[in-house]
Amino acid sequence: MGAPGGSPPGEVRARERALGVVLLALGGTISVPGGARGARLSGAEITAAVPGLAELGVPLDVRDVHAVPSGSLTFAQVLDVVAVAARAVADGTDGVVVTQGTDTLEETAFLADLVWPHEKPLVLTGAMRQPATAGADGPANVLAAVRVALAREARGAGALVVFNDEVHAARWVRKTHSTSTATFASPNTGPLGHVVEGRVRMLLAPPRHEPLSAVCDRERLAAARVALHVVTLDDDGAQLQGLERTHRGLVVAGFGVGHVPDVLAPRLGALTEHMPVVLTSRTGSGSVLRHTYGAPGSETDLRRRGLIDGAFLDPYKARVLLRLLVAAGAGRKEIAEAFALRG
Incomplete structure (x- = not known):
């Protein structure tokens, strides 16, 4: 009624x-x-x-x-x-x-x-x-x-x-x-x-997780600079040169299921020694894969080089999550766990 x-x-x-x-x-x-x-x-x-x-x-x-x-x-x-x-x-x-x-x-x-x-x-x-x-x-x-x-x-x-x-x-x-x-x-x-x-x-109920701590320290938040690199045809990653001196994290928006040109893979692997690098897809929907393809520049190769699986998170949201984690002082293990939970 x-x-x-x-x-x-x-x-x-x-x-x-x-x-x-x-x-x-x-x-x-x-x-x-x-x-x-x-x-x-x-x-x-x-x-x-x-x-x-x-x-x-x-x-x-x-x-x-x-x-x-x-x-x-x-x-x-x-x-x-x-x-x-x-x-x-x-x-x-x-x-x-x-x-x-x-x-x-x-x-x-x-x-x-x-x-x-x-x-x-x-x-x-x-x-x-x-x-x-x-x-x-x-x-x-x-x-x-x-x-x-x-x-x-x-x-x-x-x-x-x-x-x-x-x-x-x-x-x-x-x-x-x-x-x-x-x-x-x-x-x-x-x-x-x-x-x-x-x-x-x-009609649907989204899964909820424990909220992250909001970073109130403006200096820490400003210092937690996270770059976003969208991979393109014939991309050798030259613009990533020196990124470890200016940023504390990187999100990579790869092709399709999480692929990059083979020449770019070593550069991304080297950056993981200095900062967390998260792999996402530039497509805007769907997940990156974990172990379906094995060629140089594939998702399997990039994970072996230390990149973190961004799963279903699109590049823009992955950057938001990574910056908040970096600002909070999270280590690589904590960051990987957070993306595994929220990705």
Whole structure:
């Protein structure tokens, strides 16, 4: 039976128990009104333009933080946002929504997920179209994100990306198109759930692991520089020369299942003597292999030379995990174990 007045049952339950949602507004397309250069909508202005938000009957605490495009966000800033969200949960809020730009959303969401310790969800969203354009998607995404933040069904799922009425795990989500409003997808798994007629329907439960410790020391975080090298045709790795003097880790985005040109393999092996080197696939979905191929430059050869198996992690998320581990002072064994668990 439907709820009185036609409201979805989940929405009624949310109103009955809600202590409120904290919305943390960063920058990004969702906050760009168009016209004046550098102008930005505040979080209050963003939420005021969301039809149906007030009708949820839930207190909304809107705060503006780090008003920058997502391409300019730093690890330290993202961890600051997570700390603010964690304090809000400790103070009793039902859930937290973060609005930001989409350029780095798949990376910031994964970074947040790695350190998020709470059952209550941390929901990230944004927009692909500016608020003044036809078919602006920001209001619908914010409304769906708030609903997910309130939903009991989303408890224990960690950091989530809500976009286009789909709920994605931070661990799997990718930005797959430069302009489409359906840009966010999870190629390996599909979405965890959907928002249908205002009701949050969770279909899958992502595995959760013990959260990593957030690195609060800015100097240690800044010093933990991790490079990403995308392998290309006829790549001899000349640009990796001297990397051990400037970086403390490397992620390699190899061909297909984790292959590189044979001439590049010795250079990568030499780098493992100075830093952890993680092998991933540049394809964006699927896992690197471990022992199917044995030629020079194959996954078997690279693992024998000391490269760490990145498994299903794409290169961008592998870099996030590796940098956090390096900043925390993890050794090679700990790093390999972390990738075996989370990859």
